[in-house]
Amino acid sequence: MLPKSVVDKLQENVSKPCFWKSLSPGQNWKSKSMRIIPEKIVGSTPGAFEHRVVFSVRWENSWQLWLERDKDDLFMQEEDWNEFVDDNHLGPNDTLFFRHDDTMDFEVQIFKNNGYEIMDVPLEVELETEPLHHKPQNSHKETVTVSASGSENGGTNGRVRHRRDVMNPMRYLLNPENPHFVKVVTKRNDVLYMSRPVIHRYRLKFGPLHSTIDFLLPGGQKEEGILRFYNGQPCFSGWSVVCRKYKLNVGDYVVCEIERSGSLVTGVRVHFVNED
DNA sequence: AGGTACCAACCGAGCGCCCA
């Protein structure tokens, strides 16, 4: 459990409905009891989140979790909750603090057993060995190089047009499990094409034509993109705005980290590569 | 208010490269 000073400080700042989750003996984070939305929260915000909730964390990542009723209790769906647990590498001594922000939105704070709050994406300690439920085949190694065209190691359709590789693109990611690809800026930057190997490998799904996605940029900045399908290939307009705003030049590299809700693509987190 | 110029975006066509 957290030190009392930390608890007191949190509670001082809390005027909205909130609750804690930490493990009791014999439980693990994927126990069904950990997926329950406390009745007092449901009761205090009637109708606010009958179908889904969205958890947002300090490092501007978020997870959408669908809800299901079981008897009188409201549970987060197992698959969604397990993904949240895996993504954040929750350990037995961790504590979660949930604050109901707005309608279906919760702000989530993750504390380690010493009361230290995680402020950035938790890194997986042993990336190579821990099995992950949606980890793709040919999972990335830290030393992987990725061609600028977006093809990753082991891909059969990869083209090597710009053979200056970005070393270790995973180090740019907020969440190492997220799909990602490397994009080289060209003089035609009206749309950002999605990498097909990444789409297939992660079985990514897209919203309807003209639905919006977010370009999540450094410093918490955000630009809106529109989903298009050119030649059957999904891509996002609004990319030119990003290139202009951040003064990207032809030949510059960016690591595009795909944000998902389930398998549905909701945004592209853009990491500017500076390897020179 | 209407005309013009400029710019950004749309999207089909086609090029270049890799693999079987």
Added chain:
DNA sequence: TGGGCGCTCGGTTGGTACCT
């Protein structure tokens, strides 16, 4: 060597700012 894929190119369209 042909087919498929990833990507760029370029013509067209639509929106906006500026000028008269």
